[in-house]
Amino acid sequence: MNAHDPRHHTVAGYRAGCRNTCCRDAIAKYNQRRKLYPGARLIPAHGTALRLQALNALGWSFPTIAKHTGIERSYLRLLAKTHYPQLRPTTAARITRTYDALSMRLPAQDTPAQAGSVARTRRQAQDRGWLPPLALDDGRIDDPTYRPTKHLTAAERAQLREDPDASIDHAVIERVLAGEPRPRRLTHAEATEIHRRLTATGLSGRQIENTWGINPTRYTNTSGDAA
Numbered sequence: 001m002n003a004h005d006p007r008h009h010t011v012a013g014y015r016a017g018c019r020n021t022c023c024r025d026a027i028a029k030y031n032q033r034r035k036l037y038p039g040a041r042l043i044p045a046h047g048t049a050l051r052l053q054a055l056n057a058l059g060w061s062f063p064t065i066a067k068h069t070g071i072e073r074s075y076l077r078l079l080a081k082t083h084y085p086q087l088r089p090t091t092a093a094r095i096t097r098t099y100d101a102l103s104m105r106l107p108a109q110d111t112p113a114q115a116g117s118v119a120r121t122r123r124q125a126q127d128r129g130w131l132p133p134l135a136l137d138d139g140r141i142d143d144p145t146y147r148p149t150k151h152l153t154a155a156e157r158a159q160l161r162e163d164p165d166a167s168i169d170h171a172v173i174e175r176v177l178a179g180e181p182r183p184r185r186l187t188h189a190e191a192t193e194i195h196r197r198l199t200a201t202g203l204s205g206r207q208i209e210n211t212w213g214i215n216p217t218r219y220t221n222t223s224g225d226a227a
């Protein structure tokens with residue numbers, strides 16, 4: 001396969017002989033879904049909905065996502081709003097590819113029209129309670145029982161109160177700052193450090209929470225009681 005073959009990033013590309021990361025990832029995700037839903041013609045749309053919601057939270061509008069996926073924007077909107085509980089594996093794969101390509105970068109805001117579109121999309125996603133990619137657990141996103149939350153559970157907050165100086169894994173911090181998916185739930189200390197570094201770049205607290213899903217005051221308050 002040459003570099004311009006449209007089958008790259010697909011199962012078809014892997015079957016045609018591509019062994020690059022793009023097609024290895026596609027076949028791995030395909031096989032994972034087959035194990036979860038053997039023989040199924042349709043699969044749960046839960047993970048697809050979360051991916052679309054997360055892209056919206058970053059500012060990627062449905063018309064823009066439609067251009068990248070080749071899927072009608074009205075259908076994408078209904079999927080994101082969980083109007084469809086199931087979808088075809090091929091449709092899920094196309095949206096996953098787009099999510100992988102767009103989730104670690106922000107949409108262009110070079111013109112007033114672009115900036116306005118991004119602001120509207122983010123505001124609508126925030127009003128709906130949709131979370132950005134870094135607030136999601138990539139390892140569980142396709143699990144229909146997974147219910148992501150931007151905030152810690154009561155048990156997790158209690159654990160942090162017992163260990164307020166929880167160690168910081170700087171590798172995790174660097175990974176999040178680089179725009180990579182979170183490998184696990186952040187500790188309060190890690191979230192605080194990430195928030196501090198992002199604030200130092202000139203970003204506002206609202207921008208940090210909307211884009212990275214991080215607001216340390218949501219973890220615990222200064223008195224140590226649950227937020």
